[in-house]
Amino acid sequence: MSRKWAYPFCDNFTFPFVLKACALLLAVEFGNSVHGKIMQMGFCSDPFVQSGLVRMYGEFGEIDKCRKLFDEISERDIVLWNTLIGGYLKCGALEEAEKIFQSMGNKNVGSYNAMLGGYVKLGCVEMASTLFNEMSVRDIISWNTMIGGHARFGLVEMARKLFDEAPGQNVATWSVIISGFSQGSRFGEALEMFKEMLVEGVMPNQAILVSVLSCCAHLGALEQGVWIHSYIEKHGIEVDDVLGASLIDMYTKCGFLRGAISLFETIKTKGVSSWTSLIYGYAIHGHSLEALELFSEMKSIGILPNRITFVAVLRACSHAGLVDRGREIFDEISRVHNIRPTIEHYTCMVDLLSRANLLDEAQEVIKEMPMKPDLFVWGALHGGSRIHGEKCLLEDEDEDVRKELASLEPKDSGAYILMSNIYASNDQWDNSMKMRRTMEEMGVKKILGCSSIEVDQNVHEFSAGGRLHSHSEKIYDTLDHIYREIQI
Template identity: 50%
Template sequence: MAELKQTLSLIIQTGVLNHSSSLANLVSFSATSEEGDLELASLIFAQMQKPSTFSYNVMIRGYSNDGSRSPERALLLYLKMRREGTNADNYTYPFILKVCSLLLALEFGRCIHGKLFSSGHHSDMHTQSSLIRFYAECGLTECGSQVFAETTERDVILWNSILGCYAKSGVLGMARKLFDEMPERNSASYNAVIAGYVKVGDVGSARKLFDEMPQRDVVSWNTMVVGYARSGFVNEAHRLFCEMPCRNLSSWSGMITGLAQSSRFEEALDVFNEMMIEKVKPNQATLVGALSSCAHLGALEQGMWINAYIERSRFNVDDMLCAALIDMYSKCGLLEGAKFIFFKNREKDVCSWSAMICAFSMHGCCEEAIVLFEQMQNIGIKPNGITFVSILTACAHAGMVNKGKEIFHGMRMIHKIEPSIEHYTCMVDLLSRAGHLEQALNFVRTMPMAPDTFVWGSLVSGFMIHGSHHLLNENVAEELARLKHKDSGTYVLMSNLYASIDQWDDVMRLRGLMIDRGVQKNPGCSLIEVDGIVHEFLVGERTHPQCNEIYLLLNLLNRMVKIEEFAH
């Protein structure tokens, strides 16, 4: 890039600036090459007195790239091209349709569709493929199907486009029918249908087609890995990941995200560390998955290393990555670190604000959370459902019942957000903690959806805190029993509550229900981080590789404690 700028400087000095072919080549390199600079390309393009169709095309292509942060500039440039009388060609329209797909610019895309007929480019197969993909992205499968039906000459790219159109819309029957009718197929044909099966959660059919592929590419493997991970078959996803003949960034990112979303945080960090050893540069999604794992494990040291890596590599910290950093510092107990990230980052949106509100709530700074919630709205950022969960939790912890009621009421009336079961759980927790148990019980009974175990658990916790056992009736217990939930926490809570009022028959009945339903109490667990490695210990565990040394040390510490007690 430095050499390119030197060349541009030389061109200006020698007067070659007026040579359109030299400028066109510079624009092409700057706008479309990996080493290029789109902003520099824009500056050079602006100096051209009458840009050619080729120059317009390379600039539109540059703006249409997925990595471009302003694809709408491609549409503005196309309109400028039309105003100045420069003719578009069969390279222009696919790039413009790609931008319409990215922006879901339906009306603009339809205008382009009409223009194709008047300009004589409607029969170009590459343009028709782009048109089908555009309608697929906009959810108009029938329009894409109509374009395909009107096409007389069809190559494999066009067939793949209509396959993708049906698969993306979840019309797998038609996608498979067309797949079977194809005169020839390539890897992209198989990938389109496999991706469709994965999208609807039919990983069995996806795997069957994957096994039938004559030749698989990295996209095929990635689609199956992500499909298994999303469907909860993380072991199978990891097995396929290990079998991959070659991996790209999407492979690593998909595996890390899948493990993190399945709460297998240690394994997610293991894969991330392996990725870094392989010198594969992560993207935002990979870093978010790794930071989420650090947050849940309390792995502050590794989380801080990732933060330092982001700064060293000069990553663009977008809203999601900023929120992940805030969440990591907050859950690792470093509120000041979370605040530093929040106030430092300029590209804050609803995710970052929600994460910071949650951080304040988690650390007991409930008034700060409410102030931030109000600031967020004052500067025009609209809260979402996650924001309201965080702020209602803060109100519950602070005992701010009236404020919580006001915010809950404003969800629907002001922000037009329909409360979910999580928001109702927060309100039950708010009322129960504050001792408004009859209100909480009536609130549960009038909910628009069936209460789940977390709603009843919050209510029972209130009974325990305030000793209002007289409000506990058989209806509450029966509702909990009817849920047949596998989480042991609610059963233990109810059992303890019955024990506190000497209802031992009910205690034995609940424990019998736990046995009948295969519910087991989750073992106690502790985590420590040493030299960037997180160690997990379970009660009575004998599988840790240093198990013998650990128990020897524990026995030694126990003897030392007893000697100390005896001495005093």
């Protein structure tokens, strides 16, 4: 569409809708162009246009422009105040959002919901609970925000309590608790809630189906996943690109690659998500050449790869040791598709080079990264050095790097264990034990290993040394008896 004749018929009634569309689509460049035209046509003082501009820049995350426009408006309604709060929260500026919230004269339920959503998004669940308890009026959005937040951060009992207390539960309420449990890695609880929802006669939406399929994938619950697939077909639910990708991901991670391939062939409208899921499936099953062939086929029919696609393809190269092909694909990310490589892409490259015993080149990649390396990057480098029996991962002069690595995740046992293993691989046993003692002093506990088994569509999880499962006592008592018999 030519911009020369795109605007003549726009007025102060039309521009708010255009600005809303720009905000929803995150069309930053076009939104800036529309703003320029608004100024040129003299609609800057219209309250509806002003509100649209504030909302648009808030969605863009350009909070300085958002605040400047807000300050220029003489008459501000409650919607405009809520929009500004949402803009600050979107940028992670919690303190500024709180100041604006406190300075508001009249607050409505939308004002409180904006703050609740911000607290939950930033992990401040206790602060959200305090504000929630202060609310004299709550709507379903208030309840759903709190339910989803507690579920996502593993607060199972409180999430369930809020769910049971929520008035007027709807499919969105079920969706937030199921997706919350899924995002919080409480996959068993998510599947139990899904079953309960079906018993209550509530029809799941696509978001719920995607969440429970993800749970099946993580647990390896193939039988449950197949049943959900049958449910989708029985109720005539359309398998679009997103749902199709979730089904493919479930089948591949449950070890049924053939089922994933068959499903892929039946999807009528395949988008980048479906193609990427199958490419990733081939990669994790060791079929790297098939993954690369599918990648080429996808591009040949005009499907443009995204960031996740390149992660899947680079992983395929890493598993097969295709160093040259991996270098070409990594270069293609930015040169051909104008995508800025993320830390996941760099991690794949470090893993690829390290596995191929190109440790010097892998370390050069780390040095040239535009962002700080994280635990996964260092883990990939260390993993490669261990495969090839190398002890030159971090020399004595790289003590600064060691300290930086140790400070990456101060409460995550993975960083400490990785550092301990690095020291051990370099025969620095005193430093290795010191790192383990530091873990104990800081109260950092190693995450227990966990396994699961599916019996009659019920997933049973067992943790290392755990006795929480109803059958754990019987299992461990049997093992103790066998051990005593052997000793005798």
